Amino acid sequence: MNRSPIIFFCLIGTVLLVMPTVRNSFALSDAYKDNIYNTGMLKPTDSVLKVSVGGKAPDFELKAVSGERVSLAQFRGKKNVVISFVPAAWTPVCSDQWPGYNIVKEMFDANVAILLGITVDNLPTLFSWTNQMGKLWFPVLSDFWPHGAVAKKFGVLRSDGMAERALFVIDKKGMVRYIDVHNINRRPSLDVLIGELEKLRNQK
Amino acid sequence: MRRMLCFALLAWGMILFGPSDGRSAGPPPVGGKLPELTLGVPKDAAEKTYLGLSGSDTFKIPMIRAKTVVVEIFSMYCPYCQKEAPNVNKAYEKIEADPSLKGKIKMIGIGVGNSTFEVGVFKKKYGVSFPLFPDGDFALHKLLGEVRTPYFLGVKLNPDGSHQVIHSRLGAFESVEKFLDEIIKASELKGEMQK
Numbered sequence: 001m002n003r004s005p006i007i008f009f010c011l012i013g014t015v016l017l018v019m020p021t022v023r024n025s026f027a028l029s030d031a032y033k034d035n036i037y038n039t040g041m042l043k044p045t046d047s048v049l050k051v052s053v054g055g056k057a058p059d060f061e062l063k064a065v066s067g068e069r070v071s072l073a074q075f076r077g078k079k080n081v082v083i084s085f086v087p088a089a090w091t092p093v094c095s096d097q098w099p100g101y102n103i104v105k106e107m108f109d110a111n112v113a114i115l116l117g118i119t120v121d122n123l124p125t126l127f128s129w130t131n132q133m134g135k136l137w138f139p140v141l142s143d144f145w146p147h148g149a150v151a152k153k154f155g156v157l158r159s160d161g162m163a164e165r166a167l168f169v170i171d172k173k174g175m176v177r178y179i180d181v182h183n184i185n186r187r188p189s190l191d192v193l194i195g196e197l198e199k200l201r202n203q204k
Numbered sequence: 205m206r207r208m209l210c211f212a213l214l215a216w217g218m219i220l221f222g223p224s225d226g227r228s229a230g231p232p233p234v235g236g237k238l239p240e241l242t243l244g245v246p247k248d249a250a251e252k253t254y255l256g257l258s259g260s261d262t263f264k265i266p267m268i269r270a271k272t273v274v275v276e277i278f279s280m281y282c283p284y285c286q287k288e289a290p291n292v293n294k295a296y297e298k299i300e301a302d303p304s305l306k307g308k309i310k311m312i313g314i315g316v317g318n319s320t321f322e323v324g325v326f327k328k329k330y331g332v333s334f335p336l337f338p339d340g341d342f343a344l345h346k347l348l349g350e351v352r353t354p355y356f357l358g359v360k361l362n363p364d365g366s367h368q369v370i371h372s373r374l375g376a377f378e379s380v381e382k383f384l385d386e387i388i389k390a391s392e393l394k395g396e397m398q399k
Contacts (some may be wrong), residue, residue, distance in 0.1 A: 025346075029281070031284040100281035
């Protein structure tokens, strides 16, 4: 008798069995109740970087949730800048990323660094979403229109219109010193980012 | 041969649709047992003494020297956990200040998706005195039914080595006193909490 049906079913079974184990992993704060949209597992990265370590960071100016306009150039000669692009408001991993940065202002201060949070969402959405996080000490900028223009300049705009989950460290001279275009389904660990900022401080 | 085929299909069906996919269906229910959670023995001597552990390898929650263990499932990244931290500390301080509770109720925290560094940040930021454990790869979180955070469990440890979950609830305390009262009652511990 032909054994191929057994092999076929076992193969399908194996695929189905493995699928849940490569699922998205995240913890969700009760702060958001049932308002988080589960995106499921996304393609880890989906863009081509346009900046590189050692190169100059493209300048930009965006409107913050607070109403002010924030540019990269305003920190030139004053502060190192960490840019945290996150894909979208009200999604699982993003919602539990900035609140962590929110309790380590001292670590940014110790390394003379400011954090700029950017998404491609519009300001009203960012306002509602970041309100759930408590009071944030860093500006949250909207790269909504022209849609994702700044994300595009850095080469982190995905084909679905979201930004990557990406971190850029830019020194006081405006040079890119560290890039992490992270797997969109995972949160980058704080250890690495703070380590990079400390490295920058020790080099000077 | 046909029998073999049927057997193979049945076996796969059991694996696919049975409860054996290594994923817990929900949080540990009151009256039930904890999943097998393996934690690293703290390096800090004071924390090790607090939990009454020996060795330097791993341990399971029922090995803690206590009558009841309160487990907070939290994340450094969770705004409600940050907001609740002072209340959780207050609960710990009340236990430690009350001779009828000290040594009987112990507290630990599990930082889901948090590295050792991240758990350390939370501990330092909020001055948490009880031991916190990292769960960087969400392995414990999966076993705990992927609860939202903060989530609180109370686990009663019986003299015969068995244990029961006596408290299992999502979200911030209504009040520190109410939380402790519930834990004390469910633990069947004698002695009144000092107000």
